[in-house]
Amino acid sequence: MAIMILPPDVVGKIAAGEVVERPASTAKELIENSLDAGATDIRVEIREGGRRLLRVIDNGCGIPHAEVELAVARHATSKLRTADDLQHITTLGFRGEALNSIAAVSQMTILTRSASEETGAQVRLEGGQIVARESHGAPPGTIITVENLFFNMPARLAFLRQPQTEGGHIAEMIARYAQAFPERRFSLLADGRLVFQSTGSGALTDVLVKVHGLDVAREMIPVGVFGENRPPVGVFGENRPPASLTPTVWGYIGLPSQHRANRNHITFFLNRRWIQDRTLTYAVLEAYHTFLPVGRYPLATLLIELEPSLVDVNVHPTKAEVRFRDPRAVYRAVQKAVHQALIEQAPLPSVTLPAPTPGWGQPDGWEERRQALLNAGQAPQQPELGLPRSALAPAPLPTPDEQGVAPWPAEPPTASDLPMLRVIGQAGATYIIAEGPDGLYLIDQHAAHERILYEKMTAEMQRHAVPSQALLEPITFTPLGHHAGLLAEYAAVLNDLGFILEPFGGHTYLVRSVPAIMHRADPHQATQEVLEGLAQEEDLVNDAREARLVRIICKRAAIKGGQTLSLIEMRELIRQLEACQSPRTCPHGRPTMIALSAVQLEKFFARR
Numbered sequence: 001m002a003i004m005i006l007p008p009d010v011v012g013k014i015a016a017g018e019v020v021e022r023p024a025s026t027a028k029e030l031i032e033n034s035l036d037a038g039a040t041d042i043r044v045e046i047r048e049g050g051r052r053l054l055r056v057i058d059n060g061c062g063i064p065h066a067e068v069e070l071a072v073a074r075h076a077t078s079k080l081r082t083a084d085d086l087q088h089i090t091t092l093g094f095r096g097e098a099l100n101s102i103a104a105v106s107q108m109t110i111l112t113r114s115a116s117e118e119t120g121a122q123v124r125l126e127g128g129q130i131v132a133r134e135s136h137g138a139p140p141g142t143i144i145t146v147e148n149l150f151f152n153m154p155a156r157l158a159f160l161r162q163p164q165t166e167g168g169h170i171a172e173m174i175a176r177y178a179q180a181f182p183e184r185r186f187s188l189l190a191d192g193r194l195v196f197q198s199t200g201s202g203a204l205t206d207v208l209v210k211v212h213g214l215d216v217a218r219e220m221i222p223v224g225v226f227g228e229n230r231p232p233v234g235v236f237g238e239n240r241p242p243a244s245l246t247p248t249v250w251g252y253i254g255l256p257s258q259h260r261a262n263r264n265h266i267t268f269f270l271n272r273r274w275i276q277d278r279t280l281t282y283a284v285l286e287a288y289h290t291f292l293p294v295g296r297y298p299l300a301t302l303l304i305e306l307e308p309s310l311v312d313v314n315v316h317p318t319k320a321e322v323r324f325r326d327p328r329a330v331y332r333a334v335q336k337a338v339h340q341a342l343i344e345q346a347p348l349p350s351v352t353l354p355a356p357t358p359g360w361g362q363p364d365g366w367e368e369r370r371q372a373l374l375n376a377g378q379a380p381q382q383p384e385l386g387l388p389r390s391a392l393a394p395a396p397l398p399t400p401d402e403q404g405v406a407p408w409p410a411e412p413p414t415a416s417d418l419p420m421l422r423v424i425g426q427a428g429a430t431y432i433i434a435e436g437p438d439g440l441y442l443i444d445q446h447a448a449h450e451r452i453l454y455e456k457m458t459a460e461m462q463r464h465a466v467p468s469q470a471l472l473e474p475i476t477f478t479p480l481g482h483h484a485g486l487l488a489e490y491a492a493v494l495n496d497l498g499f500i501l502e503p504f505g506g507h508t509y510l511v512r513s514v515p516a517i518m519h520r521a522d523p524h525q526a527t528q529e530v531l532e533g534l535a536q537e538e539d540l541v542n543d544a545r546e547a548r549l550v551r552i553i554c555k556r557a558a559i560k561g562g563q564t565l566s567l568i569e570m571r572e573l574i575r576q577l578e579a580c581q582s583p584r585t586c587p588h589g590r591p592t593m594i595a596l597s598a599v600q601l602e603k604f605f606a607r608r
């Protein structure tokens with residue numbers, strides 16, 4: 001194909017795809033705009049999970065008549081003037097892309113009135129083109145209505161999930177912003193029903209009650225130093241700590257007994273921007289280390305305050321990932337704040353010494369630690385306060401049955417037949433040496449990691465919640481001739497597994513995301529290998545193919561033999577393996593480990 005510059009509408013759609021992935025990302029951009037506009041009351045209305053209609057109503061500063069049309073132009077923003085301003089961004093938006101992107105892929109109506117003007121202005125756009133404009137009476141503030149999202153992008157439309165799933169993502173998004181901005185009031189109306197509302201009281205605890213329910217929220221532990229110069233917990237506003245050169249961390253975390261099946265309940269805000277950061281999640285997990293049963297995760301809402309020039313928020317179009325100038329300082333601050341709160345405030349599990357066991361004995365107090373861990377997992381719930389739940393508890397986000405909006409998913413606890421293992425070291429950069437209560441274990445790190453990823457991904461797939469990792473730059477991918485049909489046929493399955501592929505003309509696809517567990521792989525090669533795997537066993541029926549795809553992805557994503565691991569990495573790997581249902585074999589049925597019992601060792605060394 002000869003080189004040509006793409007026409008503006010194609011460029012617009014490509015760009016839009018980066019910012020507007022689904023209804024929830026649209027809601028996120030509009031809510032951020034309302035927050036930047038100083039709104040104290042933000043109402044979101046959705047129909048059919050935001051696919052039919054998504055409306056955000058705010059009481060912010062509004063857009064002056066003369067600027068309404070400019071607001072939807074590409075790279076039009078009132079929040080940034082020079083490249084230098086990028087160094088110290090204090091608004092949530094700054095790229096000037098959202099309104100333009102959303103308008104390009106929907107039918108959008110903006111009704112807005114600036115407080116200083118008598119009448120409002122209304123502009124209607126279809127696929128990015130202005131089709132109507134008029135003066136219109138309106139209260140001060142802005143109402144943006146987005147109808148039929150992706151009406152002109154059938155490929156993207158086809159990838160949207162059921163309305164309740166999309167609606168659930170929107171509800172999660174709103175709950176997050178409500179936590180970051182407890183002094184503002186957020187409401188969500190789904191198909192005419194109020195499904196979430198925060199009070200705007202300024203107390204983070206009030207929002208946590210709405211998000212987790214009263215029973216959970218009232219037991220959460222405050223994090224952060226709240227001395228004389230600190231604000232009372234959970235109150236923003238004038239008392240808010242000033243942006244600081246060293247990261248300040250505060251918020252609330254769950255008791256060790258309030259553990260959950262996944263990490264989704266660990267939420268971070270940086271200067272009130274919701275961010276995703278695996279390293280910081282790990283800092284929290286590390287702080288909880290030995291407090292939680294294996295394979296279980298804590299609740300945490302943590303707000304990090306940091307001088308804006310010490311962090312780059314312009315890393316990704318959705319601004320969900322940021323880059324810290326000193327990531328270690330932030331890691332330490334989070335880890336320390338959480339650990340301190342736990343040590344000072346969490347009721348410690350009682351340690352009971354077990355009777356001496358025949359066999360391996362008790363090296364280094366290992367049994368005590370093991371027992372403490374087991375007890376922590378079964379820590380008794382705090383006594384009830386004796387109030388009827390229904391009288392006190394404002395409903396947390398509803399279950400799908402009640403309101404048709406999916407709440408956070410829950411998993412059944414997993415059962416493992418593997419004892420708790422203590423990592424001793426690594427051999428040949430391929431095998432992990434560990435000891436358990438009954439002997440010595442040699443674990444194949446690749447096979448073990450494959451098993452962990454396989455069980456994780458299978459569970460995620462069943463919940464239709466396989467996380468995907470957006471590529472910084474989408475890549476184009478053209479399958480080899482005989483793979484083209486397969487790719488078309490399996491696009492939806494691949495999407496379920498975290499590959500976001502869009503037809504891009506001819507047999508070419510645009511790869512926007514890969515399964516999160518493959519984030520380190522070369523995306524082109526990864527897509528290629530997955531297709532090859534699919535092609536190899538064409539006689540398999542649908543379900544078997546899906547399972548096969550998961551195995552291929554996990555094999556590709558798992559750490560390899562020959563890779564040196566740190567002690568922390570090995571411990572994490574073993575902890576995850578312990579939580580697996582079938583830890584002793586890899587998904588292909590090969591063993592993950594060799595066990596040498598204490599008895600065998602004693603016999604071998606002729607000690608008995």
Ligand code: ADP
Binds near residue numbers: 034060095
């Ligand atoms: P950005 O937020 O990065 O500036 P957007 O495309 O999201 O870019 O918005 C463009 C501009 O439109 C904003 O800079 C702001 O001036 C204006 N705007 C958008 N939404 C609102 C709103 N709800 N209230 C007031 N002004 C708004």
Ligand code: MG
Binds near residue numbers: 099
């Ligand atoms: Mg914006």
